[in-house]
Amino acid sequence: xxxxxxxxxxxxxxxxxxxxxxxxxxxxxxxxxxxxxxxxxxxxxxxxxxxxxxxxxxxxxxxxxxxxxxxxxxxxxxxxxxxxxxxxxxxxxxxxxxxxxxxxxxxxxxxxxxxxxxxxxxxxxxxxxxxxxxxxxxxxxxxxxxxxxxxxxxxxxxxxxxxxxxxxxxxxxxxxxxxxxxxxxxxxxxxxxxxxx
Numbered sequence: 711x712x713x714x715x716x717x718x719x720x721x722x723x724x725x726x727x728x729x730x731x732x733x734x735x736x737x738x739x740x741x742x743x744x745x746x747x748x749x750x751x752x753x754x755x756x757x758x759x760x761x762x763x764x765x766x767x768x769x770x771x772x773x774x775x776x777x778x779x780x781x782x783x784x785x786x787x788x789x790x791x792x793x794x795x796x797x798x799x800x801x802x803x804x805x806x807x808x809x810x811x812x813x814x815x816x817x818x819x820x821x822x823x824x825x826x827x828x829x830x831x832x833x834x835x836x837x838x839x840x841x842x843x844x845x846x847x848x849x850x851x852x853x854x855x856x857x858x859x860x861x862x863x864x865x866x867x868x869x870x871x872x873x874x875x876x877x878x879x880x881x882x883x884x885x886x887x888x889x890x891x892x893x894x895x896x897x898x899x900x901x902x903x904x905x906x907x
Contacts, residue, residue, distance in 0.1 A: 735906075736906065739902075739903040739904070739906065740903065740904060742814075742815075742903055743899075743900060743903040743904055746815070747815065747818065747896070747899055747900065747903065750806065750818075750819075750822070751892075751896050753799070753802045754822050754825070754892060756799055757796075757799050757800055757826070758825075758885070758889050758892075760792075760796055760799060761847055761848075761885055762882070762885075764788075764789075764792050764848070765847075765878060765881065765882050765885075767788065768785050768788060768789065768878060769875065769878055771783070771784060771785045771788065772785055772871060772874050772875055772878060773871070773875065775868075775871070778867060779859055779867050779870045779871050779874060780859055781856065781859050781860055783859060785855070786852065786855070786856065789848055789851065789852045789855075790852065792848060793848050793849065793852070800826060804823065804826055806819040806822055806823060807819075807823060810823060814899075814902075815899060817895050817898070817899070818892075818895040818896055818898075818899045820895075821888075821891045821892040821894075821895040821896075822892055824888065824891065825885070825888040825889065825891070825892055847881055847884070847885050850881070851877065851878065851881045854877055855874055855877060855878075858870065858873055858874055858877065859874070
């Protein structure tokens with residue numbers, strides 16, 4: 711009887727420790743979400759909203775038939791300015807790179823980095839390596855639009871404008887698809903951290 715009582719007492723202590731451990735894990739997971747995941751997602755949302763708002767403004771200018779579509783179009787200055795003056799917003803989300811391979815938050819971090827990273831590679835002579843250029847939306851759009859407006863290829867102003875707007879819409883569609891990827895990873899991580907099974 712004493713052995714059974716000792717066994718039961720030990721078993722209950724183990725169960726209590728296990729419950730305490732689970733409670734502690736839930737607290738740590740909630741803290742991870744509120745201190746890291748939620749702020750990172752909020753920063754990302756700021757970047758995405760900035761892209762969408764900017765592209766709406768570019769669309770207005772490109773649609774304005776009173777402005778000739780050529781290499782002096784004011785949209786080029788707007789895009790260049792936005793690239794320069796929004797760098798600080800993007801840098802915060804790009805700091806997630808070291809978390810890309812993390813078992814818990816890696817997919818979320820990777821989805822943000824995939825959204826942010828450029829589609830063009832550049833050579834960094836100082837580091838002697840290729841790197842993905844940041845600003846994956848505006849820089850390629852700026853370069854493509856410049857090419858389109860410079861080439862002319864015998865197109866009318868209206869055809870060039872239509873192609874420019876089509877290129878803009880394709881760029882926005884791409885960023886919206888990438889936004890969806892980030893949103894899905896954020897929601898999956900949020901469920902895992904705040905609503906464990």
